[in-house]
Amino acid sequence: MERTPVMSPERSVTPQQPMPGVSDGWRFVPLAPGPLLDPDLQLRLWPGDRALVSQGDAVGPGQPLVERPRERVRLDIPLRGEPTDLVPGAELDIEQLLTARGRPQVRPGDRVTLLYVGADRVAHAVVAREPTTILSPVAGTVVALGPGRIVVRATGLGLRGPVGWGRPVLGRLIIGVAGPDEELRASAIDIGAAGAILVAGARLDIEALTRARAIGVAGIVCGGVVARELRQLDESDERQRAALHATTPFAILALDGFGRRPIPVRAWDTLVAASTGDPVAVVPEARMVVLPPGTAPAGGRWTQDAVRVTAGEGTASVGRLVGLAGTVRRPGGTYLPGAHVVFPGTVDRPVRRTVVPLPDLERLG
Amino acid sequence: MTGPSGSPGYHEPVSTGTLAFFTIDHGTASTAVSLIAPLEGRFRLLATGIAPHGAEVDAMLEDLVLRVEAVEPGLLDPVAGWRRWARLESVTRGPRRALCVATSERAATDLRRLLGGRGWRLTGRVLGSQLDPLDAVAACLDPDLDALAVAAAGRSDEEQRLRARLLPLLAAVRAQRPDLPLLVCGPGDWPTLEGPGVHALPPADAPLDGDDPVLDELLSGAALPGPADTDGELPDGRRVIGASVATLAQLLDRRIEAVDIGHSGGVRVVAGPGGVERRLVVADAALVPEEALDHDELLEGIVGWSTLRADPASLADRFRNLRIAPWRDVAGDGARLRSAALRAALGRLDEAWRDTDRGAPPVGDMLICAGGAFAAVPPPAAALAVADGMRRPGARPLFLDHARLLGPIGALPDDGDRRRLLVDLLDDALLPLGSVVIVGDGRSTGRTPAMLRVSSRLARQEVELAPGGLHLVDLPPGMPAHLELEGREGGVLGLRSRRVALEVSGGLGGLLVDTRDVPLRLPDRPERRRALLEAWERPIWGAEP
Numbered sequence: 080m081e082r083t084p085v086m087s088p089e090r091s092v093t094p095q096q097p098m099p100g101v102s103d104g105w106r107f108v109p110l111a112p113g114p115l116l117d118p119d120l121q122l123r124l125w126p127g128d129r130a131l132v133s134q135g136d137a138v139g140p141g142q143p144l145v146e147r148p149r150e151r152v153r154l155d156i157p158l159r160g161e162p163t164d165l166v167p168g169a170e171l172d173i174e175q176l177l178t179a180r181g182r183p184q185v186r187p188g189d190r191v192t193l194l195y196v197g198a199d200r201v202a203h204a205v206v207a208r209e210p211t212t213i214l215s216p217v218a219g220t221v222v223a224l225g226p227g228r229i230v231v232r233a234t235g236l237g238l239r240g241p242v243g244w245g246r247p248v249l250g251r252l253i254i255g256v257a258g259p260d261e262e263l264r265a266s267a268i269d270i271g272a273a274g275a276i277l278v279a280g281a282r283l284d285i286e287a288l289t290r291a292r293a294i295g296v297a298g299i300v301c302g303g304v305v306a307r308e309l310r311q312l313d314e315s316d317e318r319q320r321a322a323l324h325a326t327t328p329f330a331i332l333a334l335d336g337f338g339r340r341p342i343p344v345r346a347w348d349t350l351v352a353a354s355t356g357d358p359v360a361v362v363p364e365a366r367m368v369v370l371p372p373g374t375a376p377a378g379g380r381w382t383q384d385a386v387r388v389t390a391g392e393g394t395a396s397v398g399r400l401v402g403l404a405g406t407v408r409r410p411g412g413t414y415l416p417g418a419h420v421v422f423p424g425t426v427d428r429p430v431r432r433t434v435v436p437l438p439d440l441e442r443l444g
Numbered sequence: 445m446t447g448p449s450g451s452p453g454y455h456e457p458v459s460t461g462t463l464a465f466f467t468i469d470h471g472t473a474s475t476a477v478s479l480i481a482p483l484e485g486r487f488r489l490l491a492t493g494i495a496p497h498g499a500e501v502d503a504m505l506e507d508l509v510l511r512v513e514a515v516e517p518g519l520l521d522p523v524a525g526w527r528r529w530a531r532l533e534s535v536t537r538g539p540r541r542a543l544c545v546a547t548s549e550r551a552a553t554d555l556r557r558l559l560g561g562r563g564w565r566l567t568g569r570v571l572g573s574q575l576d577p578l579d580a581v582a583a584c585l586d587p588d589l590d591a592l593a594v595a596a597a598g599r600s601d602e603e604q605r606l607r608a609r610l611l612p613l614l615a616a617v618r619a620q621r622p623d624l625p626l627l628v629c630g631p632g633d634w635p636t637l638e639g640p641g642v643h644a645l646p647p648a649d650a651p652l653d654g655d656d657p658v659l660d661e662l663l664s665g666a667a668l669p670g671p672a673d674t675d676g677e678l679p680d681g682r683r684v685i686g687a688s689v690a691t692l693a694q695l696l697d698r699r700i701e702a703v704d705i706g707h708s709g710g711v712r713v714v715a716g717p718g719g720v721e722r723r724l725v726v727a728d729a730a731l732v733p734e735e736a737l738d739h740d741e742l743l744e745g746i747v748g749w750s751t752l753r754a755d756p757a758s759l760a761d762r763f764r765n766l767r768i769a770p771w772r773d774v775a776g777d778g779a780r781l782r783s784a785a786l787r788a789a790l791g792r793l794d795e796a797w798r799d800t801d802r803g804a805p806p807v808g809d810m811l812i813c814a815g816g817a818f819a820a821v822p823p824p825a826a827a828l829a830v831a832d833g834m835r836r837p838g839a840r841p842l843f844l845d846h847a848r849l850l851g852p853i854g855a856l857p858d859d860g861d862r863r864r865l866l867v868d869l870l871d872d873a874l875l876p877l878g879s880v881v882i883v884g885d886g887r888s889t890g891r892t893p894a895m896l897r898v899s900s901r902l903a904r905q906e907v908e909l910a911p912g913g914l915h916l917v918d919l920p921p922g923m924p925a926h927l928e929l930e931g932r933e934g935g936v937l938g939l940r941s942r943r944v945a946l947e948v949s950g951g952l953g954g955l956l957v958d959t960r961d962v963p964l965r966l967p968d969r970p971e972r973r974r975a976l977l978e979a980w981e982r983p984i985w986g987a988e989p
Contacts, residue, residue: 103503106499106500106502106503107495107499107500107503107504107507108496108499109496109497109498109499110498121587123586123587124585125582126578126581126582126585151578153576153577153578155577166619167616167617167619167620168616168619168620194577194578194581194616195577195581195612195613195615195616196612196616197577197609197612198608198609198611198612203577203578205578205581225620225621226585226620226621227585227586227587227621228587241768303761305757305758305761306757306760306761306764307757307760336761336764336765336768336769337761337762337764337765337768338758338761338762338765340765389769389772390769390772390773390778391772391773391775391776391778403507409774409775409776410775410776411774411775411776411777411778411779411780411822412779412821412822412825412985413774413775413778413779413820413821413822415774415775416493416494416495436774436775437495437496437499438474438495438496438771438772438774439772439773439774439775
């Protein structure tokens with residue numbers, strides 16, 4: 080809550096005039112998140128996973144990164160004697176376990192990793208069965224590898240979003256909508272998008288999501304996604320796994336939140352710049368889309384006072400902040416600091432100047 | 445007003461030309477700044493401002509100076525050196541994450557109280573009594589953990605057996621993650637856990653009452669390794685707010701209660717003239733906790749307070765977006781959205797407050813509301829949120845720390861400095877929100893009407909209060925009123941007496957008289973629930989578009 084200073088009549092200001100204060104009001108507006116150069120992608124490692132690379136290794140797109148079992152089974156092995164070479168996290172000799180009696184859980188091809196040796200001299204281990212390979216979705220360098228995680232420093236530009244779903248994918252980028260605040264309809268998705276990463280605008284409904292997945296789209300990048308639809312995808316995957324059907328990797332990354340959210344302008348500009356280049360990667364676990372090196376980062380075309388409306392009336396409009404408006408009472412009874420913003424005219428609408436709450440703005444330049 | 449002796453100052457040296465200074469409260473969602481300067485022999489709050497996290501702090505400070513200079517030229521003379529003026533700063537950080545490793549349910553519950561009551565987020569638990577080695581190792585090696593917290597419940601034979609089951613697990617995790625700190629409650633119970641990275645805590649069932657500076661220092665994360673904070677050594681706002689409240693309690697010789705709901709957690713503190721009596725910092729009491737993004741049950745508990753008419757999935761997504769971008773979309777429906785989230789957050793904080801109780805929880809004579817969540821709703825809605833989320837029969841005057849001064853002032857290391865400053869700033873810093881009177885507990889007054897008589901210089905009202913409702917009396921800020929309550933059956937305000945008279949004061953939210961049940965009983969069916977909430981909110985939002 081803020082109280083506006085009491086002013087004498089000769090110094091009073093009308094709502095049309097900027098308030099006394101700093102003239103470059105854009106400094107009150109946080110800079111919109113933009114692309115990150117060579118971002119770090121952290122992937123979780125679970126007991127039984129095996130890294131196929133070492134720290135410092137250079138990796139390329141499609142290169143095997145981690146061996147991950149489809150099934151993990153706990154194994155308890157009573158020990159005889161006092162073995163001293165048992166190291167937590169190390170692999171156990173499968174041959175010895177296969178020849179031991181009473182170990183029906185271990186089969187040829189399994190890998191067994193020691194978890195730890197209990198106080199009762201029982202070695203607790205995990206049996207890793209039916210290995211699958213996690214491929215690196217990006218080119219980069221392994222900068223950290225340890226229990227629980229692997230971190231790859233990707234070469235290129237990263238766009239981070241708050242919502243990610245699915246598995247890492249790689250594909251060429253297709254801009255599926257004409258603008259960042261448009262919605263992608265199911266009927267607009269055709270077979271030409273198979274294997275691609277589709278930029279879907281402000282959102283896409285479950286019908287469009289299902290169609291995209293059915294025709295083999297590798298991933299979706301959008302502004303917002305409905306959480307209920309992610310739950311439906313979860314349930315669909317669960318059913319397929321229960322039926323022992325292999326699911327094709329598919330990824331969704333929402334760059335601005337849940338529901339219908341326009342793609343932030345700086346992210347949109349960067350995606351458009353990347354759409355004619357090399358394949359891009361979507362890494363849902365790291366909530367990031369990685370664009371190839373050489374993509375022109377966004378921001379150059381914007382002046383410092385360029386702002387975008389992120390919520391409320393005129394969401395996604397871009398204008399120029401021309402001054403602070405002081406504290407303004409808004410519908411709902413709240414008092415918010417505001418700014419005068421000039422929006423450019425269009426064919427149907429003249430240039431307009433309006434007061435927008437500062438919290439609903441982000442700076443582009 | 446430099447930093448604590450021996451530590452690097454967290455602001456530039458005080459200039460000699462002026463005693464004007466800034467306060468800055470760096471929140472996780474927004475930053476609040478104020479300009480304070482001597483005026484007619486006392487410090488006054490001259491200007492204040494708030495902007496989303498990420499705005500340039502220097503621009504905000506410059507704006508304060510220019511605004512004051514525009515209104516009263518020469519008041520701050522000289523203003524050219526404002527960049528060198530002293531800055532009192534506090535910062536709120538996101539919660540640290542720990543995995544609870546405990547021998548038994550009881551020890552885990554105590555550990556949750558100890559760490560969960562000091563702002564930590566417990567991501568899960570591993571119990572010696574139900575140990576699955578595979579799940580336990582996977583949980584312990586989570587790369588996002590800041591620490592493992594370890595506890596036992598005594599030294600009985602059973603506890604020792606369970607401890608012996610956990611020790612090899614902990615040794616294996618330490619061998620693989622030597623960088624992961626181990627917080628050991630009651631280190632005497634765990635004699636083999638020692639060495640670098642092992643931090644001793646009191647036993648998990650130690651009382652939470654009062655402040656323990658050493659423990660607070662450790663659990664605030666300052667002593668633990670972790671990602672470098674860009675804000676350096678700024679004091680933790682959630683910790684130092686207790687010092688401000690304690691100083692206020694000494695000044696006013698009353699018991700003061702403060703509640704702060706923000707983006708990354710909630711704080712509740714009660715202090716008397718003798719100091720802080722209880723302080724609780726709860727990560728789950730954030731306006732919308734991070735866990736709500738993935739846990740539908742937690743989110744449903746928030747959505748259940750909303751009266752907005754939208755399909756449930758869209759409404760839930762709006763609350764999720766409130767977590768992702770808390771500063772956006774405050775106007776219009778956004779205020780109602782925040783009002784619902786605030787009531788739910790206060791309810792979670794109140795639940796934790798009662799859960800930690802080892803006797804009757806201390807109660808303040810007045811309540812100060814602080815934090816960004818209160819600033820984003822109109823005053824009557826803030827009063828209603830307190831009535832809904834912190835239900836206790838009685839009357840309490842409410843104040844709002846509108847400029848978020850309590851954190852930065854609490855960062856002053858010297859109690860005398862704090863006292864001198866708060867004496868001067870009391871009227872400027874605390875905005876009267878009004879008073880909340882919760883008439884009964886629903887067992888007596890809930891069935892029959894009660895009589896309310898309010899007398900003030902402005903008017904005299906006599907109202908028959910229907911049970912199960914809210915009555916809003918328009919009582920302006922600072923206006924005292926004499927209030928008489930008469931129950932037809934049984935006592936009122938939690939007392940045995942059927943007739944009670946008391947003095948109350950007005951505020952921006954007026955006087956809210958509440959005859960609903962304590963605790964509230966809400967229908968399970970969403971439509972009925974929303975209809976009831978709408979009826980209760982009508983006097984609050986009635987005047988709003």
